[in-house]
Amino acid sequence: MYLVSRRNVGALRARLNTHFTFENTKTVLFIYVVLIQSLKASRHLRARGLTGTAREFWRWISHHVIMLVLRLPAARKKVQIEMDKAKMGIEDKLVPKGADVTRHLSLPPEGKSAEWILQEMVKMDEEMGNPGWKNGKLSGAVYHGGDELQKIIVSAFERYSVSNPLHPDVFPAIRKMDAEIVAMCLRLYNNPNGAGTTTSGGTESIVMAVKAYRDWARAVKGITEPEMIVPSSGHAAFDKGAAYMGIKVHTIPIDPETRKVDIKHVKRAINGNTILLVGSTVNFPDGNQDDIVALGALAASYNIGLHVDCCLGSFIVPYLEKAGLANGEGGEYALSPFDFRVRGVTSISCDTHKYGFAPKGSSVIMYKDAALRTYQYYVNPDWPGGVYASPSLSGSRPGALIAGTWAAMQYLGSDGYLESCRSIVTCARTIANTIKSSIPELYIIGSPPASVVAFGSRDPSVNVLEVGDAMGKRGWHLNGISGPPAVHIACTRLTVPLVDTFIADLKDSVEDAKTAPGGKGNMVQVYGLGNSSVVGPTMVGRLATVFLDTMYKA
Numbered sequence: 001m002y003l004v005s006r007r008n009v010g011a012l013r014a015r016l017n018t019h020f021t022f023e024n025t026k027t028v029l030f031i032y033v034v035l036i037q038s039l040k041a042s043r044h045l046r047a048r049g050l051t052g053t054a055r056e057f058w059r060w061i062s063h064h065v066i067m068l069v070l071r072l073p074a075a076r077k078k079v080q081i082e083m084d085k086a087k088m089g090i091e092d093k094l095v096p097k098g099a100d101v102t103r104h105l106s107l108p109p110e111g112k113s114a115e116w117i118l119q120e121m122v123k124m125d126e127e128m129g130n131p132g133w134k135n136g137k138l139s140g141a142v143y144h145g146g147d148e149l150q151k152i153i154v155s156a157f158e159r160y161s162v163s164n165p166l167h168p169d170v171f172p173a174i175r176k177m178d179a180e181i182v183a184m185c186l187r188l189y190n191n192p193n194g195a196g197t198t199t200s201g202g203t204e205s206i207v208m209a210v211k212a213y214r215d216w217a218r219a220v221k222g223i224t225e226p227e228m229i230v231p232s233s234g235h236a237a238f239d240k241g242a243a244y245m246g247i248k249v250h251t252i253p254i255d256p257e258t259r260k261v262d263i264k265h266v267k268r269a270i271n272g273n274t275i276l277l278v279g280s281t282v283n284f285p286d287g288n289q290d291d292i293v294a295l296g297a298l299a300a301s302y303n304i305g306l307h308v309d310c311c312l313g314s315f316i317v318p319y320l321e322k323a324g325l326a327n328g329e330g331g332e333y334a335l336s337p338f339d340f341r342v343r344g345v346t347s348i349s350c351d352t353h354k355y356g357f358a359p360k361g362s363s364v365i366m367y368k369d370a371a372l373r374t375y376q377y378y379v380n381p382d383w384p385g386g387v388y389a390s391p392s393l394s395g396s397r398p399g400a401l402i403a404g405t406w407a408a409m410q411y412l413g414s415d416g417y418l419e420s421c422r423s424i425v426t427c428a429r430t431i432a433n434t435i436k437s438s439i440p441e442l443y444i445i446g447s448p449p450a451s452v453v454a455f456g457s458r459d460p461s462v463n464v465l466e467v468g469d470a471m472g473k474r475g476w477h478l479n480g481i482s483g484p485p486a487v488h489i490a491c492t493r494l495t496v497p498l499v500d501t502f503i504a505d506l507k508d509s510v511e512d513a514k515t516a517p518g519g520k521g522n523m524v525q526v527y528g529l530g531n532s533s534v535v536g537p538t539m540v541g542r543l544a545t546v547f548l549d550t551m552y553k554a
């Protein structure tokens with residue numbers, strides 16, 4: 001029998017040492033690092049494409065050059081002056097001025113009466129022109145606005161105002177309603193055996209999904225440098241989630257005609273680190289839908305997640321088929337499959353606080369099964385304050401919002417949502433069809449199947465952002481979007497009775513934009529600046545920060 005003696009081992013080690021010198025180890029390490037970096041670079045190049053990478057590089061360079069230039073004293077001063085001017089402009093719009101404005105900057109020394117509090121609110125509303133939404137000239141924002149629904153939500157708030165689902169033993173009815181909201185949504189999206197949670201809004205639903213896939217991929221596939229693939233039309237909440245969770249994002253261009261994400265490009269961007277694909281039904285900018293069936297096939301074949309963002313589609317897209325609107329009109333506006341019946345779909349976000357008509361602060365994130373949902377949870381058994389376990393970002397949550405959401409869903413019922421879907425989508429299609437048939441300067445972006453319509457300009461003498469600003473002068477709060485510049489409206493129940501007014505105002509606004517462009521409106525300035533030059537995005541970013549600062553100016 002041969003025994004490995006201690007002496008033998010020593011000799012072996014000495015021999016190995018002569019082979020693996022320090023220098024050799026360094027070389028091996030160097031080759032390893034070069035290989036890994038080349039692999040990363042080639043994956044990046046494949047995902048972004050040559051032009052995409054070049055464009056990205058150009059943007060990176062210009063951004064850094066701008067930042068350098070802005071450090072020069074002269075430039076810094078000039079930018080500061082412009083920023084201060086912009087800041088004053090934003091403040092003028094948002095913050096009331098004058099000696100007669102009462103400011104509540106510190107606590108009143110003694111508590112106030114209920115009468116005083118209500119009176120003070122009435123005063124504030126009068127000073128600041130609230131409620132401005134009642135005329136209905138909005139895009140999204142207020143989705144129902146009916147008095148009776150409002151009363152029902154308020155009575156639910158009243159009954160459950162102190163409740164908190166963090167304490168299900170104290171508030172058992174709230175726990176039950178929370179679970180039932182999710183169950184009702186799962187049935188709406190054809191996955192009765194799936195799982196989900198409620199959240200505070202679409203953004204939280206999306207951020208939670210991103211976290212769930214990150215933790216799933218780490219646990220199941222050992223992925224430590226996760227990447228996700230998002231259409232350029234996807235909601236900013238995906239980038240936000242990725243930024244929070246430390247995930248690399250590949251933003252994939254969309255087809256300029258159909259506005260659907262380029263599936264071939266998505267496929268090219270998939271690699272061993274990919275955890276998640278994203279598609280929308282429907283997207284925010286122009287209300288179009290990605291090809292969920294094709295995305296699902298990719299997700300299934302690579303065993304990765306596919307999240308379908310139905311935050312905006314919410315309670316509209318599940319009813320299109322029943323409303324007889326899913327097939328569109330003459331080849332336009334058709335809806336393709338998008339829910340859990342599509343192979344490969346692993347999660348869906350649905351905003352109850354949009355077309356579910358729930359009070360603000362309510363959304364649902366659904367998963368294909370309960371196993372995937374567990375990766376969304378945060379559990380800490382070692383906390384000295386007790387075993388801490390929470391389903392989503394918040395700890396304590398407002399039970400009143402859950403009760404309000406549950407009440408809104410009971411109040412409307414399937415019939416109510418079906419009727420809403422029919423009238424809202426008919427309104428959106430009337431707007432789209434009228435623009436096509438009788439406003440030749442404008443065109444509809446893509447072929448939107450649901451409640452959102454975006455229009456751009458095909459007439460060089462009409463700047464569509466000018467049209468948006470002219471609509472603003474007529475009392476409309478619409479959204480300006482970029483890539484290409486366009487204006488969108490998300491139709492709601494408030495838009496339905498105003499459809500003729502909208503079209504008349506739009507025709508007038510196109511004439512205004514053609515004959516007397518102001519060039520000073522919000523949309524023209526902000527969106528125009530963003531697209532004007534390489535400096536644009538950096539400056540708009542700074543302006544946006546100023547805007548956020550102003551939001552908290554008392």
Ligand SMILES: *Cc1c(COP(=O)(O)O)cnc(C)c1O
Pocket residue numbers: 201202203204235237280282283284309311312351363
């Ligand atoms: C509104 C919306 C979201 C989420 O927005 P919240 O304001 O956080 O509710 C996500 N995706 C789309 C397409 C949306 O329209």
